[in-house]
Amino acid sequence: MSIDTALPVLKPTDFASDQDVRWCPGCGDYSILAQMKKVLPTLGVPREKTVFISGIGCSSRFPYYMNTYGMHSIHGRAPAVATGLKTVRPDLQVWVITGDGDGLSIGGNHLMHAIRRNLDLNIILFNNRIYGLTKGQYSPTSPLGQKTKSTPMGVIDNPLHPLSIAIGCEATFVARSIDTNINHLGDVLKRAAEHPGTSFIEVYQNCNVFNDGAWDYAKDRDTKADTTLELQHGKPLIFGKNREKGIRLNGMNPEVVELGKGISEDDLLFHDERSPEPSLAYLLSRMRYEDGFPEPIGVFRCVDAPQYDRLINEQVEEATKKRGRGDLEALFNSGETWTVN
Amino acid sequence: MATITAPNPSPTSKPIAKLEDATVRFCGDSGDGMQLAGTQFTNTSALAGNDVATFPDFPAEIRAPRGTKAGVSGFQVHFSSNDIYTPGDTVDALVAMNPAALTTNLEDLRAGGVLLINKDAFDKKGLEQAGYKTNPIEDGSLSKYKMHAVEMTKLNRLAVEGLGLSQKESDLCRNFFAMGLVFWLYDRSLEPTLRFITAKFGKKPEIAEANTRALKAGYHYGETVEAINTQYQVAPAKLTPGKYRNIMGNTALAYGLLTAARQSNKRLFLGAYPITPASDILHELSNHKNFDVLTFQAEDEIAAVTSTVGASFAGEMAVTASSGPGIALKAEAMGLAVMTELPMLVINVQRGGPSTGLPTKTEQADLFQAMYGRNGECPMPVLAASSPADCFFAVQEAWRIAVRFMTPVILLTDGYIANGSEPWRIPELSELPKIEITHPTEPNNGDAFLPYARNERLARPWAVPGTPGLMHRIGGLEKQDGTGNVSYDPLNHEHMVRTRAKKVALVADDIPLQKLDGKESGDLLVVSWGGTYGACATAVHKMQNAGKSVSHCHLRYLNPLPKNLGQILKSFKKILVPELNMGQLRTILRAEYLIDAAGHNKIQGKPFSVGEIVDKIESLLKS
Ligand SMILES: Cc1ncc(C[n+]2csc(CCOP(=O)(O)OP(=O)(O)O)c2C)c(N)n1
Ligand code: SF4
Ligand SMILES: [Mg+2]
Numbered sequence: 001m002s003i004d005t006a007l008p009v010l011k012p013t014d015f016a017s018d019q020d021v022r023w024c025p026g027c028g029d030y031s032i033l034a035q036m037k038k039v040l041p042t043l044g045v046p047r048e049k050t051v052f053i054s055g056i057g058c059s060s061r062f063p064y065y066m067n068t069y070g071m072h073s074i075h076g077r078a079p080a081v082a083t084g085l086k087t088v089r090p091d092l093q094v095w096v097i098t099g100d101g102d103g104l105s106i107g108g109n110h111l112m113h114a115i116r117r118n119l120d121l122n123i124i125l126f127n128n129r130i131y132g133l134t135k136g137q138y139s140p141t142s143p144l145g146q147k148t149k150s151t152p153m154g155v156i157d158n159p160l161h162p163l164s165i166a167i168g169c170e171a172t173f174v175a176r177s178i179d180t181n182i183n184h185l186g187d188v189l190k191r192a193a194e195h196p197g198t199s200f201i202e203v204y205q206n207c208n209v210f211n212d213g214a215w216d217y218a219k220d221r222d223t224k225a226d227t228t229l230e231l232q233h234g235k236p237l238i239f240g241k242n243r244e245k246g247i248r249l250n251g252m253n254p255e256v257v258e259l260g261k262g263i264s265e266d267d268l269l270f271h272d273e274r275s276p277e278p279s280l281a282y283l284l285s286r287m288r289y290e291d292g293f294p295e296p297i298g299v300f301r302c303v304d305a306p307q308y309d310r311l312i313n314e315q316v317e318e319a320t321k322k323r324g325r326g327d328l329e330a331l332f333n334s335g336e337t338w339t340v341n
Numbered sequence: 342m343a344t345i346t347a348p349n350p351s352p353t354s355k356p357i358a359k360l361e362d363a364t365v366r367f368c369g370d371s372g373d374g375m376q377l378a379g380t381q382f383t384n385t386s387a388l389a390g391n392d393v394a395t396f397p398d399f400p401a402e403i404r405a406p407r408g409t410k411a412g413v414s415g416f417q418v419h420f421s422s423n424d425i426y427t428p429g430d431t432v433d434a435l436v437a438m439n440p441a442a443l444t445t446n447l448e449d450l451r452a453g454g455v456l457l458i459n460k461d462a463f464d465k466k467g468l469e470q471a472g473y474k475t476n477p478i479e480d481g482s483l484s485k486y487k488m489h490a491v492e493m494t495k496l497n498r499l500a501v502e503g504l505g506l507s508q509k510e511s512d513l514c515r516n517f518f519a520m521g522l523v524f525w526l527y528d529r530s531l532e533p534t535l536r537f538i539t540a541k542f543g544k545k546p547e548i549a550e551a552n553t554r555a556l557k558a559g560y561h562y563g564e565t566v567e568a569i570n571t572q573y574q575v576a577p578a579k580l581t582p583g584k585y586r587n588i589m590g591n592t593a594l595a596y597g598l599l600t601a602a603r604q605s606n607k608r609l610f611l612g613a614y615p616i617t618p619a620s621d622i623l624h625e626l627s628n629h630k631n632f633d634v635l636t637f638q639a640e641d642e643i644a645a646v647t648s649t650v651g652a653s654f655a656g657e658m659a660v661t662a663s664s665g666p667g668i669a670l671k672a673e674a675m676g677l678a679v680m681t682e683l684p685m686l687v688i689n690v691q692r693g694g695p696s697t698g699l700p701t702k703t704e705q706a707d708l709f710q711a712m713y714g715r716n717g718e719c720p721m722p723v724l725a726a727s728s729p730a731d732c733f734f735a736v737q738e739a740w741r742i743a744v745r746f747m748t749p750v751i752l753l754t755d756g757y758i759a760n761g762s763e764p765w766r767i768p769e770l771s772e773l774p775k776i777e778i779t780h781p782t783e784p785n786n787g788d789a790f791l792p793y794a795r796n797e798r799l800a801r802p803w804a805v806p807g808t809p810g811l812m813h814r815i816g817g818l819e820k821q822d823g824t825g826n827v828s829y830d831p832l833n834h835e836h837m838v839r840t841r842a843k844k845v846a847l848v849a850d851d852i853p854l855q856k857l858d859g860k861e862s863g864d865l866l867v868v869s870w871g872g873t874y875g876a877c878a879t880a881v882h883k884m885q886n887a888g889k890s891v892s893h894c895h896l897r898y899l900n901p902l903p904k905n906l907g908q909i910l911k912s913f914k915k916i917l918v919p920e921l922n923m924g925q926l927r928t929i930l931r932a933e934y935l936i937d938a939a940g941h942n943k944i945q946g947k948p949f950s951v952g953e954i955v956d957k958i959e960s961l962l963k964s
Contacts, residue, residue: 017814019826048809053651056817063814064827069806071654072816073647074677080644084651084659085806087635088610092655092806110647113640312635319630326632328600332767336533337586338388340577 012037015047017067023058028179028205029126033065035182039189040068045093053082055107057099058133059126059205076107079114079123083308086119090309093193096123101131104140104160115169117308118197124189125162125200128207129214136210143290148210163285163300166200167278173199174281174300179206180219184230184297191299197307217289218297227289231298236268239294247287247294254283256293273302355564357528357572362421364429365523367516368446369438369459370407371400371414374516378436379416381520385533387587387764390577391420394875395762396428396948401617401701408462408470410441422576426728426875428761430950434526436519438462438493440471456486457522459515461494489569491562493518500558501551510548514555521559528574531556581766588765590729590758591618594662594688595625597736599632602658604737605744605776608633610652612645612661617700618756619690622662642667646674646687653683654815656780656805658740662688664756665707666697669714675749676715679841681815682793682801684743684750686736687721691755691871693946702946703757705871706922711751712900712929718838720845722746723900725753727874730765732758735897741776742848747800753899755921757948758872780805792825798851799844846901855903859885859892862912865961868938869919870896870926873949877919880954891958899926907934915961917941919954 015037023029040050050068054060056075063070069092073081078096086094096114103111103125114121130148131137137150141162145154166174173195177185185203192199204215217227229239229247237247238259246268248257257263272280281301287293320326365382367375376397387393396417405412419429434455437443439462450456463476477483478490497518501511517534524531534556542549563569588596602609609632613623627636635652639645646661653659661671668689678685691707693699711723722742726735732754743750781802784790792813793801804811813825821828822837858881869877874895881893894909896902910916910930918927919941927940941957943949 046809048812049807051806052814063816066814068812070814070816071651071681072814072818073650074673074817077643077647077674080639080647081651081654083639083644084610084612084637084648084653085655086651087637087648088608088652088657089655089806109640110644113644312637316630316633316635320633323631326599326603326629326634328596328603328632329770331596331599331629331632333584333586335586336384336388337584337767338390339584340390340580340582 010041010047012041015040015067017065019064021065022061024209026208027058028128028207029059029062031179031182032124032126032185032203032205033062035185035189036066039186039193042190043093043193049091050093050095051085052095052097053078053085054097055099055102056133057102057131058207059099060097060102062097076102076105077110078102079107079110079121082121083114083117083119086121086309087312090120090313094121096121098123098125099132100125100127100129100139100141100162104162104165112165112169115166115171115198115200118172118305119309120196120198120307122192122199123201125202126205127162127202128205128211130207130211132207132210161285162202163200164282167282167285167301170278170305171200171301172197172305173302174285175199176202176204176295176297176300178204178215178218178228178297181297188298191302195302197305218295227294229294229296231271231273231284231296231300233271233273233299236265236270237296238265238268254287254293273299275301276303355570355572357574360573360575361423362419362425363433363527363573363575364417364419364431365434365436365527366415366417366432366446366449367436367519367523368413368415368442369436369516370442371403371405371412372407373414373438374513375414375416375438378516378520379418381534381537382523382529383418383420383762384587385524385529386418386420386575387585388533389529391422391575392425392578392580392764393418393420393587393762394425394428395419396757397760399701401699408439408441408467410445410471413442413445415442415446420575422578424578424580426878427948427951430952434523436523438515438519440467440473440477443477444471444473450486452485454486455526456483456488457519458488458490459493459519460490461492463490491522496558496562497555500554504547504551506547506551511551514551517552517555518559521556521561522563524556525560525563526569526573528572531560580764583766585764585766587762588730588733589621589760589762590726590732590754591621591690591760592625593730593765594726594732594736594754594759595622595629597733598626598660599629599634600733600773601737601740601776602633604773605658605740605778607658607778608635610649610657610659611636612639612648612652612659613637614639614642614645614663614667616642616664616667618692618759619662619664619667619688621759622688622690642670643674646671647677649685650674650678650681650683653678653685654681654806656803659685660688661685662690664690664692665694665710668707668710672715675721676717676719677817678749679715679719679721680817680820682747682841684747684803686739686743686750686752688736688752688754690759691753699946701756703755703872703948704921704944704946705753705755705873706925706944707753708870708899708922708925708929711753718842720842720900722748722750722845722848723753724750724897725871725899726758727871727895727897729758729761729763733765737774737776738897741774742851744776744778744803745800745851746798746844746848747803748845753871755872778803780808781811782808784810791823793820793823795822795840798847799840849901849904852898852903854905855894855896855909857892857894857909860890861892861909863890863892864913865889865891865915865917865958866910866913867891867893867917867919867954867958868896868910868926868930869893870899873919873921876949876951876954879951880958883951883955884958889958889962891962896926899929902933910934910936915939917957917961919949919957921949
């Protein structure tokens with residue numbers, strides 16, 4: 001192998017594979033793919049050191065469209081595949097692509113454990129609140145009452161909220177973005193990539209075929225300023241077309257307040273993504289449009305913690321330092337032995 | 342060390358009977374330390390130069406109520422001056438620490454055998470728990486045995502008196518008293534066990550002292566008590582010269598994995614979720630991180646196997662180990678490994694099934710699962726280990742095949758060989774096979790890299806992430822041959838299904854021809870696989886010594902089968918396939934070779950005895 005003196009400068013197109021992209025025209029997945037291709041060249045990681053691992057679902061076709069290493073694995077198991085990969089090769093940059101069904105339903109267990117182990121993985125959950133690939137059954141994030149192919153009378157099981165789950169699993173990096181909010185999405189992807197430890201990103205993604213408009217409230221030019229809130233570290237939680245509203249804590253509960261009329265920015269909740277205590281991040285993850293709150297986007301939480309992929313390799317080093325590199329013959333001859341002539 | 346250490350010259354004046362072999366079983370409550378007693382006796386016998394074979398048998402419940410039949414734990418040791426392959430059919434000496442142990446184990450003691458009983462445990466409650474209406478020590482029902490009812494609890498307490506131990510702590514030494522007595526009975530040296538006590542309890546001098554006293558007290562009891570009037574000796578066996586140690590199947594398997602990794606220049610990744618009887622592989626490997634071992638205790642078996650797929654994609658030696666229920670959960674991911682054509686090992690330490698079945702008991706009923714238990718046409722090479730020590734070799738061979746053919750490989754062992762032990766001639770590193778692996782570093786098609794280009798064995802290149810210029814994507818969707826791109830083309834699918842099948846079939850060109858024990862044709866051929874090797878080989882030898890026209894062929898390779906097997910089968914008038922299942926190999930042989938075959942099938946969670954195979958052979962020869 002030759003040693004390159006300078007890394008070649010890569011362009012987004014360098015990350016495109018030769019495969020035709022097969023998502024439905026208008027699908028939100030395209031935009032996420034485009035942002036990924038834009039962000040990767042800025043990270044300084046060579047293509048051969050980048051790996052995409054996915055499960056099954058429309059979203060999970062993603063690796064086929066990237067000119068990197070990749071595996072389209074089986075339904076729900078991408079975090080576990082990535083765990084094996086990253087454990088033996090901590091030097092690789094590993095992305096996990098999953099969907100709301102893939103990650104939260106069949107693969108919920110793996111997602112939970114990957115996050116708590118805090119391997120240096122970047123997990124992106126494409127949340128379209130529907131099972132796209134299997135043509136429109138409700139998913140664990142579909143809202144109550146939603147009528148789908150498998151719920152003609154409406155969804156009756158209480159939905160999960162991906163970020164609440166991630167924070168409950170002690171995630172060290174938690175963020176949310178929106179497929180069409182391309183600059184924001186690009187920034188979040190970049191920050192996720194740069195975070196050591198598991199980064200968990202929920203992307204509001206439109207499935208225009210089976211669940212069109214599920215996120216319109218958060219995307220619509222006219223309403224998004226009131227229905228979303230862009231988080232900024234160290235800044236008060238302010239939103240609204242004229243930045244006239246804010247979030248204040250009333251005891252343990254957040255409330256929407258109008259600025260002015262005796263309420264100043266200093267009365268608002270200030271965002272601290274580095275807070276070691278996850279309660280505020282959790283509280284933010286529970287702010288929902290349907291309950292009259294703006295839904296935060298951006299980085300909810302970004303803290304440092306030990307990473308499993310590092311620790312497991314350090315244990316090997318430590319054992320080797322203490323006991324010397326394993327000697328097979330000495331091992332075979334351990335315990336009681338005897339000689340037959 | 343040049344010679345076998347001779348047993349302690351014993352000061353006894355009692356007559357000594359010389360035996361060729363003997364079988365001893367220690368049994369008692371799971372809290373009575375019977376596994377330890379059995380292990381110590383085994384090691385001592387092995388050090389004395391005997392060939393040994395063991396059979397530990399423990400309850401599934403960790404703490405079944407004391408004194409109940411459900412809580413009985415046993416350990417059987419067969420030791421001999423000849424080559425032996427099984428832990429013995431019947432027991433020559435039985436140690437029963439309580440009534441429950443006696444009633445559950447007595448039927449295996451031969452008439453005239455030695456029966457050592459802890460008399461103190463035969464009180465009203467103990468007898469009731471075991472279902473005895475009268476005390477068997479007193480009612481004459483044990484008269485066909487050489488019964489010695491010893492007040493073990495009392496004598497042991499006396500022996501450790503003055504050390505400041507509580508009664509409970511004192512009673513924990515009772516197994517050493519029993520051991521001491523059996524050591525005397527078979528004229529065994531106490532030295533190895535004394536060394537063990539020092540090593541194990543060195544930090545607690547009063548416990549070490551108590552166990553030492555208990556051991557010696559048992560030994561001296563045998564020496565002095567007149568009622569026990571014969572001592573036995575089993576001379577050393579004539580084993581192949583070399584250095585030996587005793588080894589359990591799961592340990593041998595772990596050592597085999599470490600060896601295969603080293604011999605193929607790889608780090609070893611084990612993805613595993615605890616399950617009896619496979620967990621000891623995880624425990625053992627976790628202790629050898631300095632061999633470049635990464636052990637990952639996953640959240641479930643699906644994560645265990647899929648992390649293994651990930652580690653294989655990353656280019657390391659990747660292994661997952663489990664037992665039947667866990668293997669069932671891994672099935673879908675095994676299909677992914679077949680589809681992505683990645684090398685890895687799936688180890689199944691079989692136990693009684695279906696479902697949770699008999700976790701601590703042995704069975705061979707997962708052969709169909711290994712052969713056919715996945716969706717789609719999903720062939721994998723399948724191998725089986727035949728004995729505890731063979732696990733060491735079988736697993737290296739499995740890895741050789743996996744990397745030579747770029748395929749996941751299944752290795753079957755079972756609870757019987759996993760927990761059983763036998764002497765293992767320690768190999769020199771130079772005797773062990775090197776395993777050659779190459780990873781491509783250059784494109785293989787002009788400037789392009791074809792991840793599914795194939796060599797003469799139909800194996801694809803193992804290009805590892807991190808290699809510049811070879812970026813590629815793999816996955817579970819059908820692949821176009823060569824490019825590896827997703828393809829729904831009907832003819833390509835058929836081509837790929839056939840190619841994957843042919844690749845596995847080609848393994849037959851790469852493995853040794855099937856060997857036969859006995860003449861190449863004759864009246865009867867015994868065909869066996871896996872952990873029943875010992876019982877079948879011993880039974881066939883007996884028949885051969887009696888002049889019968891019986892041969893034996895034991896299969897290590899179950900998929901593909903050796904190329905000459907069909908010819909071998911057709912050279913015998915009758916075929917017998919003994920299996921600890923309902924006839925799974927028999928079904929495969931019948932389908933594969935259109936021959937008839939009789940079965941001998943036992944599904945009791947127990948290994949075969951030699952006697953039952955002999956009986957079956959005799960009845961088939963007569964009919
Ligand atoms: C073991 C298994 N069960 C079921 C399926 C069928 N299946 C494929 S994708 C999918 C749901 C995907 O939903 P989601 O993760 O939300 O992805 P999307 O298509 O919406 O991006 C299901 C149920 C499968 N492929 N494998
Ligand atoms: S079904 Fe929905 S999620 Fe899937 S590709 Fe089409 S639009 Fe996208
Ligand atoms: Mg979805």
